[in-house]
Amino acid sequence: MANHKHTMKNKIILFGLLFSIATSSYAQLLKPYNLSFTKLANKWDEAMPLGNGMLGALVWEKNQKLRVSLDRADLWDERKALDIAKLTFKWVEEQVINKNYAAVQKIGDAPYDTSPYPTKLPAAALEFDLSKLGKVRSNVLDIETALNTIKFESGAVFNCYIHAVAPRGYFRFEHLKDLSILPELIVHNYANNLVEKGDNSHAGVGLQKLGYAKGTVTQTANTIRYHQPTAEGHYYEVLVQWQKMAKDHIIGSWTISNDQPASPVTISASAKEPTGWPAHTGWWKDFWSKSNLNVPDSLIQKQYYLEMYKLGSVARKGAPAITLQAVWTADNGSLPPWKGDFHNDLNTQLSYWPTYTANRLDEAATFTDWLWKIRARNLVYTKQYFGVAGLNVPGVVTLNGDPMGGWIQYSLSPTVGAWAAQHFYWQWKYSMDDAFLKNRAYPYIHEVATYLENITRLKDGIRKLPLSSSPEYNDNSINAWFFNWTNFDLSLSRFLFKAAAEVSLANGKPTEHKHWLAILAQLPDYEVNQTGFTIAPGVDLTSSHRHMSQYMAIYPLDLLDVNQPKDKVIIENSLQQLEKMGTRAWCGYSFSWMASLYARAYQADSAVKQLQIFASNFCSPNSFHLNGDQKGGQYSGFTYRPFTLEGNFAFAQGVQELLLQSRNGYIQVFPAVPAAWKDVSFNHLRTEGAFLVSATKENGLPTQVKVVAEKGGWLRIKLPFKTLVARGVPAEHVSTNDEGITVVKLRQKQEVTFENGYE
Numbered sequence: 001m002a003n004h005k006h007t008m009k010n011k012i013i014l015f016g017l018l019f020s021i022a023t024s025s026y027a028q029l030l031k032p033y034n035l036s037f038t039k040l041a042n043k044w045d046e047a048m049p050l051g052n053g054m055l056g057a058l059v060w061e062k063n064q065k066l067r068v069s070l071d072r073a074d075l076w077d078e079r080k081a082l083d084i085a086k087l088t089f090k091w092v093e094e095q096v097i098n099k100n101y102a103a104v105q106k107i108g109d110a111p112y113d114t115s116p117y118p119t120k121l122p123a124a125a126l127e128f129d130l131s132k133l134g135k136v137r138s139n140v141l142d143i144e145t146a147l148n149t150i151k152f153e154s155g156a157v158f159n160c161y162i163h164a165v166a167p168r169g170y171f172r173f174e175h176l177k178d179l180s181i182l183p184e185l186i187v188h189n190y191a192n193n194l195v196e197k198g199d200n201s202h203a204g205v206g207l208q209k210l211g212y213a214k215g216t217v218t219q220t221a222n223t224i225r226y227h228q229p230t231a232e233g234h235y236y237e238v239l240v241q242w243q244k245m246a247k248d249h250i251i252g253s254w255t256i257s258n259d260q261p262a263s264p265v266t267i268s269a270s271a272k273e274p275t276g277w278p279a280h281t282g283w284w285k286d287f288w289s290k291s292n293l294n295v296p297d298s299l300i301q302k303q304y305y306l307e308m309y310k311l312g313s314v315a316r317k318g319a320p321a322i323t324l325q326a327v328w329t330a331d332n333g334s335l336p337p338w339k340g341d342f343h344n345d346l347n348t349q350l351s352y353w354p355t356y357t358a359n360r361l362d363e364a365a366t367f368t369d370w371l372w373k374i375r376a377r378n379l380v381y382t383k384q385y386f387g388v389a390g391l392n393v394p395g396v397v398t399l400n401g402d403p404m405g406g407w408i409q410y411s412l413s414p415t416v417g418a419w420a421a422q423h424f425y426w427q428w429k430y431s432m433d434d435a436f437l438k439n440r441a442y443p444y445i446h447e448v449a450t451y452l453e454n455i456t457r458l459k460d461g462i463r464k465l466p467l468s469s470s471p472e473y474n475d476n477s478i479n480a481w482f483f484n485w486t487n488f489d490l491s492l493s494r495f496l497f498k499a500a501a502e503v504s505l506a507n508g509k510p511t512e513h514k515h516w517l518a519i520l521a522q523l524p525d526y527e528v529n530q531t532g533f534t535i536a537p538g539v540d541l542t543s544s545h546r547h548m549s550q551y552m553a554i555y556p557l558d559l560l561d562v563n564q565p566k567d568k569v570i571i572e573n574s575l576q577q578l579e580k581m582g583t584r585a586w587c588g589y590s591f592s593w594m595a596s597l598y599a600r601a602y603q604a605d606s607a608v609k610q611l612q613i614f615a616s617n618f619c620s621p622n623s624f625h626l627n628g629d630q631k632g633g634q635y636s637g638f639t640y641r642p643f644t645l646e647g648n649f650a651f652a653q654g655v656q657e658l659l660l661q662s663r664n665g666y667i668q669v670f671p672a673v674p675a676a677w678k679d680v681s682f683n684h685l686r687t688e689g690a691f692l693v694s695a696t697k698e699n700g701l702p703t704q705v706k707v708v709a710e711k712g713g714w715l716r717i718k719l720p721f722k723t724l725v726a727r728g729v730p731a732e733h734v735s736t737n738d739e740g741i742t743v744v745k746l747r748q749k750q751e752v753t754f755e756n757g758y759e
Contacts, residue, residue, distance in 0.1 A: 023342040024417045030288065035141040035622055038149070038339070044069055044331040045201060045643045048141045048148045050162045050169070051318020053366070055256060056327025057162055057169055064149070064235045065185075068160065069331035070238060072123055073320045074254040077210060078229045079397045081115035082405035089386045089414070089455070093466045101478035108408040109476060113151040116209040117231065117399045120340030122329040124226055124238045124258050125186040126171070132181045133158075143309040145281050146290065159727035161395070162313075163276055163285035168265060170276075171242075173250040183240055183252060185224045187215055189333050202627075202642035204335030225262065238264040282540075287312045291359040292657060293682035297608065300655060306623040308358065309650035310645065315355070315363035320399055321370035322351040324644045328624075337642035343470045345395040345410040345567040346547065347646040349419050350589060353556065353596075354652035354709055356430040357660060358687040368461050370428050371420055372440060374401025375447075382451055385412060390451025391444070392417035407476040409469035417448040418492035422556065425499045429662075432690040432711040442507045452493055453519055463522040465489055470535050470549045487526055488549040495522055495557040526553060532574025541577055544585035546638075548593045551578075555657075561664040562601050563739065572603050584637045586624035587627045587648035588618030591635075595654030598671040599661070607658060608674055615652050623648065659695070662688035666741050667717035669695050669705050689713055695720075705754040709746035717742050723757030 008475040040061035041047045047058035047069065068168055086107050095104045134154035141148045148160040150491065152657055158172040173181065179191040192211040215228035239262035242252030254266045288308075295301050314326035323340050324347055330336040342348055348367065355364035375391065382392045385403075395405035396411035405411055421444060427433075428441040456463045467481050470488040474480035485493075497520035504512035527537045533550045534540050541550065553559040560567040583590070591614040598607035617631050625647035629637040658672045659682050667687040675679055680697040687693055691711040696703050702720035709715065717743050726734045729744055731754050736742045746752060 006550055007011060009388045015501055026524055030144040030305060031142075033302045033309075037139045037621070039136050040066065040139055041622065043199065043620075045624055045626065045641065047330055047623050048139065048309035049310065049313060049622060049624070050141075050146060050148060050160065050499065051310075051313030052162045052164050052167075052328040053314060053319035055167060055169060056313070058328055059150075059160060060332060060498060061130065062127070063129050065184075066130050066133070066158065067331075068126040068169075069328075070123045070125055070169070070254065070256060071327045071329045072236070072258060073119040073323070073327050074258055075108060075236055075256070075329075075398060076399045077117040077119050077121055078400055078402065079117045079231050080402065081111035081117060081402060083111075084381065084385060084403055084405075087408075087412070089387060089412075089466065092408070096467060096481045097480065104408065105476065108405050108412065110685055112396070112404055112406040116205050116335055118339070118341070118402070118404055119204070119210075119335050120323060120325070120329055121210075121230065121236075121286070122207075122331055122336070123236065124188060124228075125331060126240065126254065127184045127186050128158075128173075128181055129184075132178045136721075143305065145284055146309070161280065164280045166276065166279070168253050168255045170251075171251050172252070174249045176250065179244050179248070179250065181250065183224065183242060185217060185226055185240055187226055187228070190215065190228065199332050200640050201330060201332065202337040202640055203330055203332055204337070204339060206334050209335075209520050212707055215380075223264075232365060234259055235670075241265060268753040271391055284312065287360075291682070291684040291686070293655070293685070295655065295658075295680055296677050297612070299615050300409070300608070300611050302654045303611075303619070303623060304652055306356070307648050310623070310648060311354065311358075311360065311363055311652070314645070315366045317366065317369070317574060319366060320643070321348060321367045321385060322645060322649075323348075324646075326608065326645055328643070330643070338643065339404075342397045342399075342402060343395070344393055344397060344416050344420060345413060346589070349423070349556075349595065350646035350650040350653075352423055352649070354435060354649050354656060356426050356451065356652065357656040357662075357685050357687070359684050359692065361427065361431055361686070362429055364423070364430075367423050368440060368444075371423070372444070375444070377401035379447070383415075386414070386451065386455050388451060388454035390449075390454055392451050392455075393420045407459035407472070407480070409476070409480045410471045413469060413471070413489075414465055414467070415452070415489045415492040418452060418496040419656075421448045421496055421499065425503070427687040428503070428690075430686050433711070435507055436542070442503045445496070445500050445503050446512070446554065449496055449516060449519075452496060456493075458522060461522060462524055463519070464524075465493075468536065469545045472551065473535050473545060473547070482539070484537045485524060486550065487528070487533045488552055490523065490526060491552040491557055491559060494520065494553070495559060496522070498559075526570070528573075530568050530573060531577040532570055532572075532710075541581055544581045544583060546585050546590050548585045548590065548597065550574075551597055555593075555600045558600075559662055565663075575601060575603070575606075576744065583635050586636050587647070588625045589617065589644075590613055590628070592647045592654055593627075595651070596657045599654065599657035600663070602672050604658060604672040604674040605676075607654065607672055609707050611651060614647065625651075656685060660685045660687065666718055667691065667693070667695065668718040670702055670720040671718075673697065673701070684708075689715065691715060701756065703756050706751060707746070707754075708751045709748060711745055711748065712748035715742075715744050715746055715752070717753055717754075721754065721756045724754055725755045725757050727755065729753040 047060035047130045050057040058069040133152045147161045155175045162169040212230045218225045224240040229235045237257045240254045258270045264430040352367045393416045395413045395416045396404045396406045424441040424444045428437045468486045468489045470486040501513045501516035527534045531540045589611045595610040624643045626641040626738040629636040661668045678700040683694040684692045692708040694706040734744045
C-alpha cells in the first residue's frame with residue numbers, strides 16, 4: 001500500500017505540471033471564438049462541452065455545486081424492444097393496401113415509445129461544493145486546447161480537460177484556501193422511483209424505468225470507484241482519483257470503462273517532460289491546422305469555429321459514430337432526447353457533412369468505419385425484413401446495428417442505405433484513396449445497389465418501389481406511404497445507381513458499370529411542376545415542413561446544377577415554394593440545410609440569412625443546437641429545446657458551401673459569397689478529386705486561388721476571375737471552356753496558383 005501511494009504521488013506531481021505549460025505555445029488565432037462567461041451555466045445543455053470522441057463532459061452548476069457530467073459514447077442498453085421477426089416489408093405493404101395500418105404501428109412503432117430501451121446511457125457526475133470557492137469571476141473554454149478554466153473571486157482556479165488521445169479526463173484546483181473541497185461522485189437514478197422535473201428537452205422517461213440493480217460506490221481517501229450493473233450481465237465503471245498538492249492545490253483524474261474494470265491513471269514518473277499535455281495539445285494543434293476560413297460576419301464566424309471544436313470533440317478513430325448527442329448525453333435524470341440513438345434518416349448524415357470540405361477525413365471516417373462495423377447485422381436485417389439479398393441500413397439503429405423501430409416509414413425506410421452509401425462515395429472522392437475504393441467504397445455501394453435493384457419492381461420498362469415515403473411528411477400516418485416514388489427515395493436511388501456505375505468503372509469492372517447505368521435508365525424522372533420538386537406525384541408541398549427531403553437532388557446529392565437551364569427552373573421554383581410555405585414548422589437543422597440549398601442556387605444573401613437565424617435563434621449559449629426557436633417562436637412554432645448535433649454540423653457545411661463547392665464534376669471557388677462580404681479567405685479546404693484549395697478576396701475583389709493536387713489528376717475549376725494568370729504550370733497546359741471552367745492536369749503534390757488578371 002505504501003508503494004502504491006508513492007507511485008500515485010509521482011504520477012499526480014507529473015500531471016500537475018501539465019497546466020503550467022503556457023497555452024500560447026502557438027498563435028492564439030482561435031481566442032475570439034472561445035466560449036466565455038462570467039458565471040456557470042445552470043442547465044446541462046448550456047454547459048461547457050469537452051470530449052475526445054469516446055469520453056465527454058459537461059461543466060455547469062446544479063444546486064450550488066460545480067457539476068461535471070460524465071459520459072462515454074458506447075454506454076448503451078441494447079435490449080431489444082422491436083421484434084423485427086414479426087415484420088416484413090411485404091407484409092407492411094399489404095396492410096397499407098388493406099388500410100390496416102394500426103397493426104403495423106402496434107408492432108413497428110409502439111415499442112420505441114413504450115419501452116425505455118434500447119437507449120444511450122449517461123454515466124455519472126462529479127460535484128464540488130461551490131460554497132467553499134466563492135462567486136465565479138470568469139468561465140472560459142479555450143477551444144484551441146479544449147481546456148475549461150473557471151476563476152473565482154476567492155482567487156481559486158478550476159481547470160479541466162479530456163485528454164485528446166487517452167481515455168481520461170483531468171481536473172485541477174489551485175490557489176485554494178480550503179483543501180477540504182473534494183470530489184463527490186453523483187450516480188444516476190437507475191434503481192429508485194424519484195423522477196426529476198422535466199426541462200422541455202424532449203427527454204424520455206426517467207432512468208429508473210430501466211430497472212437496473214443499484215450500483216456500488218467504493219471510496220478511499222483519494223479514490224471513488226462506481227460499479228453500475230446495466231442489462232444482460234453488462235456493467236460500466238467510473239473511477240475518480242485525486243491528490244492534495246502542496247498547500248493549495250488539488251489534482252485529479254477520472255475515467256469510465258465499459259464491461260471491464262476501470263484502470264488507474266498511468267503516468268510515467270521517469271518522463272523528461274510532463275506526460276499527457278503535449279500529446280493532448282499536439283492533437284488539437286494538428287486538428288486546427290487542417291483548414292481555416294475567415295468571413296466578415298462575426299456571428300457566423302464564431303459559430304463555425306465552435307462547430308469545428310465540437311466536431312473535434314465527438315469524432316475520433318475507434319469511437320462510435322456521432323449519435324444525436326454524441327458524448328454529451330442529457331444529465332437530467334431521464335433518457336436522452338429520442339434515446340440518444342443513431343438516426344439515419346437525417347441526423348447522422350448531416351453530422352458528417354462538413355468533414356469532407358473541412359479537410360477532416362479522419363473524422364469523416366468514423367461514420368464509414370461504424371457503418372462497416374455494423375454491416376454484417378445490416379445484411380441479416382435486409383434479408384429478413386426486405387426479403388432480398390444485398391444491404392440496407394435501419395433508419396433508427398442501436399450501437400451494434402440492430403433496428404429500433406419508431407415511425408417505420410423512416411426507421412425502416414427502403415433507401416437509408418443509399419444515403420449512408422453517399423458517405424462511402426464522398427470519402428473516396430475527396431481522398432481518391434484507391435485502397436478505400438477497393439476495400440470499402442466499392443463493396444458497400446455495390447451491396448446497397450444490389451439490394452435496391454432487388455427490392456424494386458420493373459413494369460413496362462420502369463422501375464418502382466413497392467412503398468415509398470418522404471421524411472417526415474405526414475409523420476406516422478398511413479398517408480406517409482406512397483405507391484409511387486417520392487422525390488426523396490427517387491433521388492437517393494438515382495444517386496446510388498450513378499455512384500455504383502462510377503465506383504465499378506474505377507475499380508476495373510466495366511461490365512458492372514454498364515449494368516448499373518442500365519438500371520439507372522429504368523428509373524423515372526423526378527416529379528416536378530410549377531412548385532418545383534413535389535413530395536410525390538400529385539402531392540405538392542402545401543405547408544411548412546421541417547425536413548428538406550424532396551430537395552435531396554439539389555443538396556446533398558448534387559444531381560442538379562443551377563448552371564443547366566432545365567435544372568435552374570426546378571431549383572428556383574422549389575426555393576420559391578419553400579419561401580411561400582414559410583418556416584413555422586422548421587427545426588434548427590432546417591435552416592442549416594437551407595443554407596446549403598441556397599448556396600447551390602448561388603443565392604448568397606439568402607444562404608447567409610439562414611445561417612444567421614440558426615446561430616441567433618436555435619442555439620444554446622454554449623452553441624448547442626436545441627432544435628426549437630429559443631427566442632419565443634420568432635421563426636418557428638417549435639419552442640422546445642431538445643439538443644441534437646446535426647443542425648450544428650450542417651451549419652458548418654453551409655458556411656463552407658458559400659466558399660467552395662464540388663459540383664457536377666468540377667469545383668467552384670467563391671460560388672455564393674455575398675457582395676457585401678468584401679474580405680473573405682480560406683485555406684486548405686478540400687474538394688472532390690483530393691485537391692486542397694486556398695483563396696482570398698480583398699476589398700471586394702477575388703485576388704488569388706491556390707490549388708494543391710494531393711493525388712494528381714485533372715483539375716476542373718470554376719474560378720472567380722474573368723481573366724486569370726496561372727503560376728506553377730506552363731500557360732499552354734491551361735485551358736478554359738465555354739462554361740467558364742478552367743482545366744489543367746496536375747502531378748501529385750503539384751501546386752498551381754491562379755491570380756486575377758484584372759481585365
